[in-house]
Amino acid sequence: MLVGKVITSASVFWPGTLEKISAEQFMLSIRNQKILAVLRWAKYIDLQFSDFHVFIHLRMSGDLVIKEHPYSPEKHDRIVFTMEDGNFLVFNDTRKFGRVWLTSNPEDVIGNLGPEPFSPDFTPAELHAKLISHHRMIKPLLLDQSFLSGLGNIYSDEALFLSKIHPQRNSDTINLDEAVRLYQAIQVVLNNGIEHNGASIDWVYRGGSFQNHFHVYARENQPCQFCGTPIIKIVVGQRGTHFCPVCQPGIPSGHF
Ligand SMILES: [Zn+2]
Structure with a gap:
């Protein structure tokens, strides 16, 4: 083009x-x-x-x-x-x-961008190692471009929902199983975004129909598609954050 x-x-x-x-x-x-x-x-x-x-x-x-x-x-x-x-x-x-x-x-x-989610060098084990090497809330950490490249606010909320991780969990409390789920969820949401935008990863396209496929993003008070509980919107690290309080259980005590 x-x-x-x-x-x-x-x-x-x-x-x-x-x-x-x-x-x-x-x-x-x-x-x-x-x-x-x-x-x-x-x-x-x-x-x-x-x-x-x-x-x-x-x-x-x-x-x-x-x-x-x-x-x-x-x-x-x-x-x-x-x-x-x-x-x-x-x-x-x-x-x-x-x-x-x-x-x-x-x-x-x-120069200081983090790994690309689709890079062959980026593995579930590497994601887990990076997560536990930080002591930060997971949602802002996922948005940090020096931690991981290219995951925006929508994709972060969707990936945390699919991997059943509360957005305010501390990154060093994420176990390997959860990191594997998160890794897979990141791939799924990025692929969905690309598919429904009808655009390649090489291009930024505004529009498309990805917004019709959100599970939590922009769905405040609407029922969770898995359990029916209303989706909650809170602010985490100054960004609107959407999650299911049942599918993404609360923060384990003693971690703050
Ligand atoms: Zn739910």
Whole structure:
């Protein structure tokens, strides 16, 4: 879709979206550069050019979309790339949390990311070892990108539900059986998300029908699909967190 396209120019409408590079330098560097590959690292989209990478982190409200010619920039467009074929690649971000980097050294941006859930090196045993080496509540730990790459808020709630682990459990209380269940659940929810989005892991796609397949996320007060108990929503580590109080039993005493 984007690979092989040449970006002829870019317009930066909000320089605050750029990390460690001025709008002028960014626009100069990107002129007439061909996109050689598009990868995804956790929540980063990685546009690869011959001499540098452009990383885009969409955060909460960012969106990267292709708009066909003719196109007039819209209110929350932060960067608009003009492509050789006349179409536009638009980074739109209502809440301004998204960030864009242009760097010849990818380590600067993604160097401290944790393992990818689908990496062959990432095993249930490794997950267990990592969990018990921390003393943190499991939900925020799963969201920590230096612990594990690419697991967002929705996927974390769904994976903890499927593995029957309370989101406020301390990571060092998780036994090997639970870690195996969690590992499998992470694979299941990520695969479901990909399947129902109709998108590959290499691309971030907003929309799709994954939201119709949630077990707990956004289902506060609705019956648990396994036991019928109303799903509870609480705040854990400043993030809305959904779980079944029966299927995901409470915190064992003495662990805090
Ligand atoms: Zn339940």
